[in-house]
Structures are given as C-alpha cells and as structure tokens.
Amino acid sequence: MKIVIIDYGAGNIQSIKFAIKRLGFTAELSNDPEVIKAADKVIFPGVGEASSAMQKLKATGLHKIVPELKQPVLGICLGMQLMCNYTAEGDTDGLGIFDVSVKRFTNTVKVPQIGWNTIEKLDSVLFKDIKEQEYVYLVHSYYAPIHETTVARSYYELEYSTALQKDNFYGTQFHPEKSSTVGAQILNNFLSL
Amino acid sequence: MITKRIIPCLDIKNGRTVKGVNFVALRDAGDPVELAALYAKTGADELVFLDISATEERRKTLADLVLRVAEKVNIPFTVGGGISSIEDVAILLQNGADKVSINSSAVKRPVLINELVAKFGSQCITVAIDAKQIDGQWKVHLVGGKVATDLDLFDWAKEVEERGAGEILFTSMDHDGTKNGFANKALAQLTRTVNIPIIASGGAGNITHFADTFKEGNADAALAASVFHFKEIEIPVLKNELQKQGIAMRLV
Numbered sequence: 001m002k003i004v005i006i007d008y009g010a011g012n013i014q015s016i017k018f019a020i021k022r023l024g025f026t027a028e029l030s031n032d033p034e035v036i037k038a039a040d041k042v043i044f045p046g047v048g049e050a051s052s053a054m055q056k057l058k059a060t061g062l063h064k065i066v067p068e069l070k071q072p073v074l075g076i077c078l079g080m081q082l083m084c085n086y087t088a089e090g091d092t093d094g095l096g097i098f099d100v101s102v103k104r105f106t107n108t109v110k111v112p113q114i115g116w117n118t119i120e121k122l123d124s125v126l127f128k129d130i131k132e133q134e135y136v137y138l139v140h141s142y143y144a145p146i147h148e149t150t151v152a153r154s155y156y157e158l159e160y161s162t163a164l165q166k167d168n169f170y171g172t173q174f175h176p177e178k179s180s181t182v183g184a185q186i187l188n189n190f191l192s193l
Numbered sequence: 194m195i196t197k198r199i200i201p202c203l204d205i206k207n208g209r210t211v212k213g214v215n216f217v218a219l220r221d222a223g224d225p226v227e228l229a230a231l232y233a234k235t236g237a238d239e240l241v242f243l244d245i246s247a248t249e250e251r252r253k254t255l256a257d258l259v260l261r262v263a264e265k266v267n268i269p270f271t272v273g274g275g276i277s278s279i280e281d282v283a284i285l286l287q288n289g290a291d292k293v294s295i296n297s298s299a300v301k302r303p304v305l306i307n308e309l310v311a312k313f314g315s316q317c318i319t320v321a322i323d324a325k326q327i328d329g330q331w332k333v334h335l336v337g338g339k340v341a342t343d344l345d346l347f348d349w350a351k352e353v354e355e356r357g358a359g360e361i362l363f364t365s366m367d368h369d370g371t372k373n374g375f376a377n378k379a380l381a382q383l384t385r386t387v388n389i390p391i392i393a394s395g396g397a398g399n400i401t402h403f404a405d406t407f408k409e410g411n412a413d414a415a416l417a418a419s420v421f422h423f424k425e426i427e428i429p430v431l432k433n434e435l436q437k438q439g440i441a442m443r444l445v
Contacts, residue, residue: 012286012289012291014260014263014287014288014289015263015289015291018263018264018289019267021264022267047313047314047316047317048313048314049311049314107388110388110389110390110413111388111389112315112316112359112360112389112390113195114316114359114360114390114413115195115196115197115198115238115239115390115413115414116195116196116198116238116443117194117195117196118194135196135443137268137269139269139291139316139317139359140316141315141316155194156195175269177267178267178268178269178291179267179268180233180267180268180445181267181445183267184267
C-alpha cells in the first residue's frame with residue numbers, strides 16, 4: 001500500500017510518520033501532484049496558522065489537486081479545517097470540500113483547548129471498533145460547527161464537529177497520531193479503507 | 194468533556210534521565226524513551242522533558258532524543274530547557290515534539306514569544322514561569338529559581354498571554370521539592386488573570402495535593418516528577434481516585 005503524507009511545510013509530520021510505522025506501514029512525504037494522485041491513501045496534515053498554511057498550499061498548486069483526489073484522504077487538525085469552505089483564522093478561504101465555515105471559540109472558555117476530550121455520535125467507518133465517549137487528544141482554537149458532514153462530536157463551549165466525512169474525504173480535529181491506542185485504531189481504520 | 198491532565202516530568206542531562214528512578218519494569222531506568230513509553234502506557238496524559246545539559250552538543254543530543262521519543266510514544270510531549278531561538282524550536286517540532294516550553298529566554302527577550310507564535314502557532318508555545326514570594330509578592334525567577342527579577346508573576350502571565358503563548362507552566366519555587374502541595378492560591382489567581390490553560394508544578398506529595406490543585410487552584414493540568422519516578426504515586430491509582438472525587442480524568 002502506498003501512503004503519501006502531503007508535504008507543504010506545515011505541521012508535525014514526523015509524528016504521523018511514526019504512528020503509521022507503529023501500525024506496520026511506511027508513509028512517504030511528497031508535494032509532487034503525480035505522486036499524491038497515485039497514492040492509495042493520502043494524509044493531509046496541518047499545524048500552525050491557517051492563512052500561512054493555505055498560502056504554502058497555493059504556492060505548490062496543491063490546493064487544486066487535493067479536492068480532485070479520488071482515493072481516501074484524511075485531513076488532520078488544521079488539515080481538516082482547510083478542507084472546509086472558510087476559516088475565521090486569518091480570514092482564509094479553504095478548499096471547499098466540507099460545506100462549513102470554521103469559527104473561533106469565544107473567551108467564555110480557555111482558548112486554545114488543550115487536552116483529552118470525549119468523542120460521541122460516531123457515524124463513520126473511521127470509528128469501527130471505537131466506543132462512544134473514548135478520549136482523543138486535541139489542541140485547537142478554531143472549530144467546525146455541527147453540519148451534515150459531521151461524523152463525530154465533542155463538547156467544548158458548545159457541541160462541535162471533531163470529525164467530518166464526505167465521500168472519500170475524512171477529517172479529524174483531533175490528532176490520531178497522539179491519541180494513544182484509540183488514535184492508533186482510528187488511523188488503522190483509515191488505512192484499512 | 195475535557196479532562197484535567199496528569200503530566201510526569203523527566204529531567205534530562207546528555208540524553209539520559211537525571212533523577213534516580215526506581216522502576217523494576219525497566220531494563221534501563223536512565224533511558225528517557227523507555228520511561229516515557231511506560232508512563233504513556235500507564236495513563237499519563239502528556240509528558241514534559243526538561244533538558245538541563247550544559248554541553249556544546251546539547252542541541253543535537255536533545256533533537257536526537259526527541260526523535261527517539263516520537264518514534265515510540267503515542268501521547269503528546271513538550272520539550273523545554275535552554276531553548277532561545279526559532280532554529281531551536283524548528284528542529285524539536287520537526288523531530289516530533291508537540292510543544293516547546295521557553296522560560297529565561299522569554300523573560301530576557303519577550304518578543305521571542307511573538308516570533309515563535311507567528312512562525313509555529315500558539316498551540317505549540319508554552320511559557321514556563323518559575324516564581325517565588327518575596328515580601329508577599331510573587332516574583333518571577335530565572336535559572337531554576339536562583340536569580341530574582343522585578344517581574345510580577347501575574348503581570349508577566351498576562352503579557353505572555355497577550356504575546357500569544359498557548360499555555361503557561363507555572364512552578365512555585367516555594368513549593369517545589371517540599372511535597373506539601375501545589376501553590377493553589379497563586380494558581381487560582383493565575384486562572385483568573387489569563388484565559389489560556391495553566392499547568393501547575395511544584396509541591397506534589399500525595400493524591401490529595403492533586404485533587405486540591407484542580408479544585409482550589411483551578412489548574413488545567415498538574416505536573417510532577419519524583420512522586421511518579423519513585424512510585425510513591427502510581428498514575429492509574431491517582432486518576433481513579435481523582436475521578437471518584439468528581440474530577441474528569443481519562444482512564445485507560
């Protein structure tokens with residue numbers, strides 16, 4: 001199986017690579033559209049600030065490639081947010097895969113949310129063998145509201161989307177690569193698609 | 194519901210754990226990677242590695258260690274100690290650290306916080322603050338508490354937040370090593386002062402101390418070293434007891 005992590009200079013790619021290695025697979029980093037298109041599974045990572053990450057994506061032309069992909073694609077954290085229509089962070093237009101606008105938590109709660117939170121109303125093959133209310137690791141200031149592609153929810157200030165799915169596109173707000181054995185199972189479910 | 198976090202801290206010198214550790218389960222108690230993996234398995238929510246090496250090779254040794262930890266450990270970890278530049282942070286994050294913590298370098302040049310946040314994002318920049326009381330006033334200290342500054346703890350915490358840090362790791366030098374409990378009054382005032390998560394550090398001696406720092410200090414996370422390393426408190430026992438007391442915990 002050929003797993004490609006999109007390399008556009010944004011994020012904690014090493015941890016994802018190692019998490020995949022712990023599952024017995026090897027992932028390749030690439031920003032080459034042909035390599036990405038030919039992969040069996042594509043991972044779209046992202047850590048940092050949205051507008052600069054989007055600029056990097058545009059600079060490589062990958063913003064046009066990602067929405068056209070036909071194989072399973074997993075966006076993680078900021079990767080998931082950039083797959084949405086828009087994010088309030090840096091007033092940034094996203095890739096428009098998920099029809100939702102990403103908002104910021106208000107200061108009625110501590111921002112960023114850092115730590116382990118439960119996921120529930122699980123509604124995707126991504127969560128095969130995962131129980132309701134399992135814990136995942138999150139670190140974020142912006143969130144995708146609940147909408148028709150929501151496949152997992154968490155509560156922080158309000159109920160929001162911790163995972164999205166539309167066709168072959170999957171997104172997790174949490175970091176499966178840092179979410180202990182639960183995260184490993186979710187990552188394995190994605191790689192088994 | 195988000196849980197409170199339990200964070201073992203490993204002091205590192207030249208790529209090895211410093212404080213003696215007493216684990217029969219480990220082949221090599223001085224190997225930070227083995228110890229970290231054991232903590233992850235027994236339910237630690239996060240780990241902090243604090244590097245106290247003073248050699249010229251320290252940057253490379255620490256970067257290598259981070260890579261080895263990231264390979265084996267499936268929970269988040271923070272790295273601190275002697276970090277003073279964008280280049281220092283870049284290599285640690287690139288090798289798999291989730292967050293870095295900066296301390297003296299931020300006091301000496303506060304704009305470093307803004308620079309790191311602009312480059313890497315708030316979520317991975319923790320500012321560690323060591324403080325102790327002088328004439329009833331909490332003053333920020335440097336070099337592990339040896340050098341006093343005129344900075345007020347709460348003013349500095351506010352500034353750290355305004356400059357974009359994602360989290361504060363507050364160590365009370367008055368409590369550190371005493372095993373008499375955390376600095377809960379100062380912690381409670383800190384949580385009223387800023388709106389970013391606070392990690393409490395210094396003073397953990399028993400399970401009640403952890404419960405108190407979450408209930409009275411409103412800390413988001415509690416960090417400790419020796420009580421875990423010497424197995425005076427076992428993480429599963431601690432988390433079960435805190436959960437019983439109504440404090441949200443991730444039980445494994």
